[in-house]
Amino acid sequence: MAVDFALVAETLIQFLAVVFLCPFFIGVSNKLKSIVESRNGPSIIQPYYDIIKLLQKESIVPGNASNIFIYVPYLAFGVYSLISIVIPVILPQPIYFTATVDFLGGALLFGLAGFIKMLAAMDSGNNFSAFGVARVASFGVFSEGTLIVVFFAVALITGTINPYVTNNFLVSNPSAYLTITHVFATIAFLMLFIFESGRLPVESSGLMEFGMVEDALSYEYSGKLLAINKWGSWIKQYLLGSVLLNVFLIPWGLQTGVLGALEDIPIMILKWLVLIVILVFIETSLAKMRLFKIQDYLSIAFLISLFFLIFGLVIG
Amino acid sequence: MNLITELIYMLSAATLLTAFYILLQPFIQSMIRTIITQSVVIGLISFAMAYYLRNIDFILLGLLVIFLRGFLVSYLLERQIPKRKELFREYTKGTPSTLLTALIVAVVGIFIVYFYVFSNLITDVAFGTNNIIVFPFVVIFLGIFQILARRNTLAHVIGYVEQENGIVLMSIFLIPVPFIVELTVFLDVIALVLIASIVARETSEHKNLEELRG
Amino acid sequence: MDMNIILYLLIGLPILAEVGYLFNVMRITTILSAILILILTVLIHSALPIAGLFYITNFNWILILMVGSIYLLSALFSYDYLKERSIRMDLNYYYVFMNLFVATMLFSLIINNYGLMWAGIEATTITSALLVMTEQTSISVEAAWRYIIIVSVGLVFAFMSIILIYYNFHTLTVTQILSIPNRSSEIVTITVAIALVGFGTKIGIFPMHTWLPDVHSEAPAPVSALFSGVLLPVALYVLYLIYQIKPLDSLFILFSLATIIVASIFMTYQKNYKRMFAYSSMENMGIALLGLSIGGYGIIGALAVLFAHSFAKAGAFYSSGNILHSTGERNISKVNGLIHDMKTTSSALLLSSLAVTGAPPFGVFVGEFLIFIQMLRLHLYLEFAIVLFFLMVAFISINYNVNNMVFGKWRANKEAKGILKIIPLVSALISLLIGIVLIVVIA
Numbered sequence: 016m017a018v019d020f021a022l023v024a025e026t027l028i029q030f031l032a033v034v035f036l037c038p039f040f041i042g043v044s045n046k047l048k049s050i051v052e053s054r055n056g057p058s059i060i061q062p063y064y065d066i067i068k069l070l071q072k073e074s075i076v077p078g079n080a081s082n083i084f085i086y087v088p089y090l091a092f093g094v095y096s097l098i099s100i101v102i103p104v105i106l107p108q109p110i111y112f113t114a115t116v117d118f119l120g121g122a123l124l125f126g127l128a129g130f131i132k133m134l135a136a137m138d139s140g141n142n143f144s145a146f147g148v149a150r151v152a153s154f155g156v157f158s159e160g161t162l163i164v165v166f167f168a169v170a171l172i173t174g175t176i177n178p179y180v181t182n183n184f185l186v187s188n189p190s191a192y193l194t195i196t197h198v199f200a201t202i203a204f205l206m207l208f209i210f211e212s213g214r215l216p217v218e219s220s221g222l223m224e225f226g227m228v229e230d231a232l233s234y235e236y237s238g239k240l241l242a243i244n245k246w247g248s249w250i251k252q253y254l255l256g257s258v259l260l261n262v263f264l265i266p267w268g269l270q271t272g273v274l275g276a277l278e279d280i281p282i283m284i285l286k287w288l289v290l291i292v293i294l295v296f297i298e299t300s301l302a303k304m305r306l307f308k309i310q311d312y313l314s315i316a317f318l319i320s321l322f323f324l325i326f327g328l329v330i331g
Numbered sequence: 332m333n334l335i336t337e338l339i340y341m342l343s344a345a346t347l348l349t350a351f352y353i354l355l356q357p358f359i360q361s362m363i364r365t366i367i368t369q370s371v372v373i374g375l376i377s378f379a380m381a382y383y384l385r386n387i388d389f390i391l392l393g394l395l396v397i398f399l400r401g402f403l404v405s406y407l408l409e410r411q412i413p414k415r416k417e418l419f420r421e422y423t424k425g426t427p428s429t430l431l432t433a434l435i436v437a438v439v440g441i442f443i444v445y446f447y448v449f450s451n452l453i454t455d456v457a458f459g460t461n462n463i464i465v466f467p468f469v470v471i472f473l474g475i476f477q478i479l480a481r482r483n484t485l486a487h488v489i490g491y492v493e494q495e496n497g498i499v500l501m502s503i504f505l506i507p508v509p510f511i512v513e514l515t516v517f518l519d520v521i522a523l524v525l526i527a528s529i530v531a532r533e534t535s536e537h538k539n540l541e542e543l544r545g
Numbered sequence: 546m547d548m549n550i551i552l553y554l555l556i557g558l559p560i561l562a563e564v565g566y567l568f569n570v571m572r573i574t575t576i577l578s579a580i581l582i583l584i585l586t587v588l589i590h591s592a593l594p595i596a597g598l599f600y601i602t603n604f605n606w607i608l609i610l611m612v613g614s615i616y617l618l619s620a621l622f623s624y625d626y627l628k629e630r631s632i633r634m635d636l637n638y639y640y641v642f643m644n645l646f647v648a649t650m651l652f653s654l655i656i657n658n659y660g661l662m663w664a665g666i667e668a669t670t671i672t673s674a675l676l677v678m679t680e681q682t683s684i685s686v687e688a689a690w691r692y693i694i695i696v697s698v699g700l701v702f703a704f705m706s707i708i709l710i711y712y713n714f715h716t717l718t719v720t721q722i723l724s725i726p727n728r729s730s731e732i733v734t735i736t737v738a739i740a741l742v743g744f745g746t747k748i749g750i751f752p753m754h755t756w757l758p759d760v761h762s763e764a765p766a767p768v769s770a771l772f773s774g775v776l777l778p779v780a781l782y783v784l785y786l787i788y789q790i791k792p793l794d795s796l797f798i799l800f801s802l803a804t805i806i807v808a809s810i811f812m813t814y815q816k817n818y819k820r821m822f823a824y825s826s827m828e829n830m831g832i833a834l835l836g837l838s839i840g841g842y843g844i845i846g847a848l849a850v851l852f853a854h855s856f857a858k859a860g861a862f863y864s865s866g867n868i869l870h871s872t873g874e875r876n877i878s879k880v881n882g883l884i885h886d887m888k889t890t891s892s893a894l895l896l897s898s899l900a901v902t903g904a905p906p907f908g909v910f911v912g913e914f915l916i917f918i919q920m921l922r923l924h925l926y927l928e929f930a931i932v933l934f935f936l937m938v939a940f941i942s943i944n945y946n947v948n949n950m951v952f953g954k955w956r957a958n959k960e961a962k963g964i965l966k967i968i969p970l971v972s973a974l975i976s977l978l979i980g981i982v983l984i985v986v987i988a
Binding site: 448452453471474475478484487491494495497498501502505506508509515516519523526527529530533534540542543 | 661664694697762
């Protein structure tokens with residue numbers, strides 16, 4: 016089989032861009048948030064420093080943890096890397112691995128990564144981790160459901176669950192972009208993304224043990240393993256955000272070809288800036304929620320997606 | 332699909348969202364604000380229909396909805412809230428279960444009422460495509476569900492106003508009834524809300540009474 | 546004189562009577578307006594049928610007569626009764642709302658427009674809700690609340706049917722629609738079915754009846770009489786006009802049978818006598834709806850039932866009001882031996898309970914008899930057997946309870962004074978008179 020070098024180059028560009036750009040977006044978002052809160056805040060590239068710092072440190076593993084605990088960060092990172100080359104997060108045309116999974120497969124891979132992370136957290140034997148696992152699992156009832164239903168909604172509009180075809184379809188049919196199903200699927204997905212990226216004001220992303228949700232899963236990790244874990248979840252954020260941008264919010268503007276792939280990187284940065292501004296606005300204007308209100312919040316997102324999916328069926 | 336029909340679809344979807352929001356909202360004042368929003372959205376739909384059909388009647392109807400339903404009714408309701416308005420609430424629980432039940436109610440509304448009954452019978456509607464009738468039906472059903480799910484008096488009245496909004500929406504999409512009838516209906520609803528709020532002053536929560544059983 | 550002016554006056558009189566509020570003479574103006582309405586009603590009979598802005602036939606003329614008579618009786622009864630009950634509410638207010646209530650009922654009876662009829666029926670809810678809570682106990686407030694909410698939700702569906710009528714015929718004028726030759730279509734079928742649910746709520750048709758016993762048992766006696774005697778028939782009339790667009794006889798017969806069955810079964814275990822009479826009203830409405838839906842003699846029968854029932858039931862509620870005031874008890878088992886001290890009231894109660902259950906010489910019996918004849922002519926044997934059986938159940942349960950209340954061992958009671966004891970007897974006797982006249986006419 017002849018190796019198509021352009022395809023290899025495009026694949027590499029997409030993969031490397033995802034892996035090495037995602038901490039940058041976290042940094043930008045933190046910086047913007049601190050500007051809104053009128054403080055100076057850390058530098059934009061602080062997340063890179065964090066990674067480097069953690070990578071130089073020693074990892075400590077709890078005495079009664081098994082090998083699962085050690086391997087899971089790598090596995091999760093691997094799963095996220097795989098997702099990053101099968102959906103159009105940078106380049107709007109098929110690359111090396113694209114034929115392997117569709118939207119539904121992507122959602123299942125996200126589920127897989129979440130599941131093994133929960134497994135590892137349970138394996139650590141820490142009470143707080145178990146706490147967090149229970150929370151993540153009970154919130155997952157609605158969040159995973161929303162994720163899948165949202166993709167069904169897209170499939171309903173475009174007639175396919177291939178993300179690349181979807182993106183092309185939305186670019187060439189602006190009226191599909193305005194259908195009720197698509198608009199409300201976008202809203203539901205945005206709500207889901209706000210939750211998944213830990214931006215709901217419930218202290219889910221702080222170090223307070225009682226308010227932890229996602230961070231409780233990496234509570235026992237340290238050093239290199241923690242770095243990998245963090246990096247993996249940043250990739251996840253980037254992937255979800257890019258799907259939101261490229262399939263739901265702003266499907267336009269992506270270039271094709273090898274050079275196009277390079278051009279796409281600044282385009283994606285611009286799109287992300289828009290998203291970050293929206294997110295920071297939402298994050299800073301919301302009042303603090305009680306932890307158990309997350310369930311209500313997610314059920315609303317689920318309802319919106321499901322309800323307007325049904326509406327899409329009726330109205331057609 | 333052109334832009335104006337798409338806009339009408341969007342606004343109708345917005346009325347549904349307000350209906351869901353009212354269902355979940357424990358604070359009475361916020362519910363009243365939302366019913367104002369819903370009425371204003373219905374007024375906007377009426378304006379959009381006026382543009383779409385080039386018919387001046389709809390503008391009149393829209394103004395009527397916004398001023399009589401939106402502001403007068405809500406003013407009457409808001410007067411009945413006890414002191415510390417923003418804190419007056421009903422203790423609700425179980426948002427996900429309420430939502431899922433509401434979803435079932437709405438889906439039943441769509442499928443039974445629309446698919447099996449109306450989609451084949453009502454074909455010649457003012458809006459053009461008859462599937463728009465689904466929205467008013469769901470609003471009416473959610474209004475009934477609101478009355479069933481709540482115990483607070485004002486929440487009941489708001490559920491009733493929501494149903495009337497659904498009826499107005501239905502008449503906008505199907506065929507606007509004669510203006511004099513529409514006006515008397517509006518006045519009736521206002522008077523009913525007035526009377527209901529007088530009753531609401533006597534009692535704010537509803538329980539099952541032994542004397543009124545069987 | 547132009548007929549329309551008389552008809553405007555008919556609706557306007559109760560509203561004109563509100564002037565009395567300014568001079569604190571509401572009672573007198575109300576009684577005056579009731580008498581004038583009766584006179585006007587008799588006057589317009591020669592000009593029937595009227596079809597224009599208003600629509601009056603022999604059918605609703607009788608209903609207008611009923612409204613006027615019960616209005617007069619209740620206006621006479623209310624003042625002394627509510628004085629005795631020492632109500633906190635200003636009695637002038639009470640009369641203001643009663644007049645508005647009657648005006649809205651007359652409006653929905655004579656207007657020639659389905660949409661405005663709906664508005665009139667909705668307005669009766671508004672004007673009567675405060676009358677229900679005249680006594681301002683927490684139970685009566687709750688009853689009034691249920692009445693407002695349940696009936697208005699029902700009327701939302703009724704308005705849906707009005708929209709569908711307009712959608713189908715592009716007019717709401719009753720006479721125009723009824724003169725269209727080929728009215729039948731699937732959408733009209735659905736419209737009439739929705740109207741049955743909607744207006745059925747106001748009439749007290751079975752699954753939507755839940756407000757009815759609460760309101761009738763908690764409202765003061767003269768208001769209960771107005772509700773049961775005329776409000777339910779007025780709503781029934783509006784439903785009947787919609788039914789005429791397309792007669793869905795099998796559906797209507799089904800619902801009326803269900804109403805009769807459920808009301809009779811509920812009647813058997815009632816502890817509160819006013820509640821028991823409320824279920825009896827529901828049963829009579831079921832019979833009237835049955836009569837209207839089978840047509841022929843059934844319509845005359847239904848009219849006879851409604852006409853006689855309104856007086857009889859008014860008598861029953863007035864006398865139970867007297868009993869309630871005298872004994873302070875709503876419970877059937879705690880009231881007995883009325884015949885010893887309250888001779889007039891208890892004989893009125895006895896007569897009117899015989900009348901509402903359709904004992905032979907009374908008007909209700911004649912109406913039921915006509916309906917039965919029509920049912921047998923249409924070969925509705927099963928329905929006939931069911932109705933007959935459950936009428937028997939109702940007859941036995943009401944008269945058994947009333948006998949226990951009236952007879953039995955002596956207990957000290959105080960007879961109502963003056964006009965309070967006469968009016969129940971008068972209305973029961975009117976019902977008897979109607980029956981005798983009808984029998985003579987038919988014979």
